[in-house]
Amino acid sequence: MHRAEPPSGRIDGQTHLFGVRVYYEDTDLSGVVYHANYLRWFERARSDLLRCLDIDQRAAHEAGEGAFAVTSIDLRYASPARLDDVVAIATRLEVRHGASFTLLQEAFRDATLLCSARVRVAFVTPGGRPRRLPPAWQDALATLLDPSGTAPAMDLEKAQS
Structure with a gap:
């Protein structure tokens, strides 16, 4: 049986780093990454961040507790990314509330910023109403904040290693 491990990011201090390579399918006719693909890459990085923090989204959904939206x-x-570029997605937690949190996600090629996103994510019940994050999840997310309770500044050197 053949088994391949999917790409996985890592948490470095208070920043999650996730790498992607630009494939032909990611580009438009001019060879530049199609704008919507950054959304897909940011979503993969967010999902991987939660996995790294042992936040089991699937188990919560299957138990009827809720899901992230x-x-x-x-x-x-x-700046544009192009075919065969290696892109680092750096994700930092900016704010954590009871039922939601805000992330800053940035895509880099080496030290060049390609795209950034400020994303607010809420935990919602199956009916779509906000629901407080489970305490273990709140604790896991808190590890991404510095001791003052705020997000650290992005360190571009670390984002590239």
């Missing part, structure tokens, strides 16, 4: 996203495009 993106409630807002603000994207800013800075």
Whole structure:
């Protein structure tokens, strides 16, 4: 039986790092990454961050507790990525509330910022109403905040290693 391990990110201090390579399917006719693909990459990085924090979204959904829903996203495009580029997605927790949190996600090629997103995610009941994050999840997310309770500044050098 053949088994391949999927790509996985890592938490470095208070930043989650996730790598992606630009494939032909990610580009448009001009060879530039199609704008919607940044959303897909950011979603993969967010899902991987939660996995790294032992937040089991699937188990919560299957138990009828709820699921995460993106409630807002603000994207800013800075520079294009192209075929075969290696892109690092750096994710930091900016704010954590009882039922939601806000992340800053940035895509880099080396030290060049390609795209950034400010994403607010809420935990909602199966009926769509906000629901307080389980205490263990709140604790896990708190590890991404510095001792003052705020998000640290992005360290571009760490984001590239």
